[in-house]
Amino acid sequence: MRDEAFIPGPRLTLPGAGAGPLAGLSFAAKDLFDVAGHPTGAGNPDWPTGRPLPQRHAWAVQRLLDAGAALAGKTVTCEVSLGILGFNQFDGTPRNPAAPGCLPGGSSSGSASAVAAGTVDTALGTDSGGSVRVPSSLCGLYGIRPTHGRIPADGMVAQAPSFDTTGWFARDAATFARVAAVMLGEAIPEAVAPAPLLLAADAFALADEPVQQALLPVVERVAGLLGKGTERMTLGEPGELAVWGAQRNVIQRSEAWASFRPWIDAANPRFAFNVARNLAFAASLTEAQIALARSVRERARARARLLLEGGAILAIPTTPFTAPPLGLPLPELDRCSERIGLLCSFAGLTGVPQLSLPLAQAGGKPIGLSLIAARGQDARLVAIARAL
Incomplete structure (x- = not known):
C-alpha cells in the first residue's frame, strides 16, 4: 500500500553527499521542486505534459543533498499549490498522523504528513499563502516561512512570485535548526537576545x-x-486584518493567474472545481x-x-x-x-x-x-x- 504522503508511482530516491552537516538525515521534497531527469508533477496530471525533463535539481533539493541529506521521495501538493487545507483530487489527500481522520493542511500537505509520520526527518515545502505554516500547525511540526527572497526559488514551480517562499518542516527543534543553518547559510545563534x-x-x-x-x-x-x-x-x-486578508488574496491570485495563464491557454488542463473556480476569479480581477x-x-x-x-x-x-x-x-x-x-x-x-x-x-x-x-x-x- 502506498504512503499517501508521496506522489503515486515508484518512490524517487537519491543519496546525499558522503559527508556534511545533514549526513544521516532523510528528506522529502514537495512535487513543485525539480529533480533532474524526473518530471515535476505540481499536483496536476496535465502539468508535466509537453515539458522537458528538468536538467538540474532545484536549488533547495541540491542544497540538502550537498549537505549530506538523502532524498526519500517527492510528496503530494495541492494542485499547482492552490490550496491551504491539503486535499488533492488527482493524487489523493495525505493523512494527518497527528490528528487521524483530519485534513493535514496544505498545499505542502504531503511533506508535512511524511515528517509527522516519521517517514523522513525533514521535508521541503513552499509557502505563498500559508502552505508551510498551516500544515505545521495542523500536524504538530516546526515549520518556517522564511524572509521573502531569502532562499533562491530556482527550480521551484512559481505560483505568486511576490509571495512564494521555500520552507521546511521537522518534528524536533534540534533537527529543524540543523536544516535551517544549511538552508539559511548561517549559524544559528546559541544565545537568545532579550x-x-x-x-x-x-x-x-x-x-x-x-x-x-x-x-x-x-x-x-x-x-x-x-x-x-x-x-x-x-x-x-x-x-484591518480582514482588509489585509482580502487584499492579499487579490494580489496573490492575480499573480497566480499570470503564472498559469499561458499553460491554461495552451493546454486547457483538467482542474478540480475549487481550483478552476479560484483561477476564474483571478482572471476577472481588474487592474484597479x-x-x-x-x-x-x-x-x-x-x-x-x-x-x-x-x-x-x-x-x-x-x-x-x-x-x-x-x-x-x-x-x-x-x-x-x-x-x-x-x-x-x-x-x-x-x-x-x-x-x-x-x-x-x-x-x-x-x-x-x-x-x-x-x-x-x-x-x-x-x-x-x-x-x-
Whole structure:
C-alpha cells in the first residue's frame, strides 16, 4: 500500500553527499521542486505534459543533498499549490498522523504528513499563502516561512512570485535548526537576545477559544525566554486584518493567474472545481482592484517596520483552529480557508519570516503558535525555537 504522503508511482530516491552537516538525515521534497531527469508533477496530471525533463535539481533539493541529506521521495501538493487545507483530487489527500481522520493542511500537505509520520526527518515545502505554516500547525511540526527572497526559488514551480517562499518542516527543534543553518547559510545563534514579545490581541481574537487558551502558556514560555515581558497590542486598526486578508488574496491570485495563464491557454488542463473556480476569479480581477490591493500592502509593510525593526518578536496563532475533519462540504472548506487567510496574510504581505512552534494542543489535536520577526531575522527565530 502506498504512503499517501508521496506522489503515486515508484518512490524517487537519491543519496546525499558522503559527508556534511545533514549526513544521516532523510528528506522529502514537495512535487513543485525539480529533480533532474524526473518530471515535476505540481499536483496536476496535465502539468508535466509537453515539458522537458528538468536538467538540474532545484536549488533547495541540491542544497540538502550537498549537505549530506538523502532524498526519500517527492510528496503530494495541492494542485499547482492552490490550496491551504491539503486535499488533492488527482493524487489523493495525505493523512494527518497527528490528528487521524483530519485534513493535514496544505498545499505542502504531503511533506508535512511524511515528517509527522516519521517517514523522513525533514521535508521541503513552499509557502505563498500559508502552505508551510498551516500544515505545521495542523500536524504538530516546526515549520518556517522564511524572509521573502531569502532562499533562491530556482527550480521551484512559481505560483505568486511576490509571495512564494521555500520552507521546511521537522518534528524536533534540534533537527529543524540543523536544516535551517544549511538552508539559511548561517549559524544559528546559541544565545537568545532579550527582546519584548508583542501579543497581537486582534489576531488571537480570530482563533477559537480553546485555541487561545492552549496557546497562552506557550506565549508565557516565550516571554520568559526573551526576558522583557509581554506587551498586548493590535496588529492593525479595527477590521484591518480582514482588509489585509482580502487584499492579499487579490494580489496573490492575480499573480497566480499570470503564472498559469499561458499553460491554461495552451493546454486547457483538467482542474478540480475549487481550483478552476479560484483561477476564474483571478482572471476577472481588474487592474484597479490589483492597484488598490498593492496600496494596502504598503500599509501592512509600514506597520511591520514599525512593530519589528526595533527587535521585538510578534506572537500570533498560526491557525485559528485545529485540523478540520475529512469530508467537509466545499462551502465549509471555503470558510476554513478564509479564516486561515486572516492570520497568514500579515507575513505574506510584508515578507517577514514566520515560524510555527508545535508546543500546544487543543482538544487532543496540535495547534501552532507563530513567532514573527523583522526581515532577515530568520536565524533568530530558529534560535528561539531551539532554546524552548
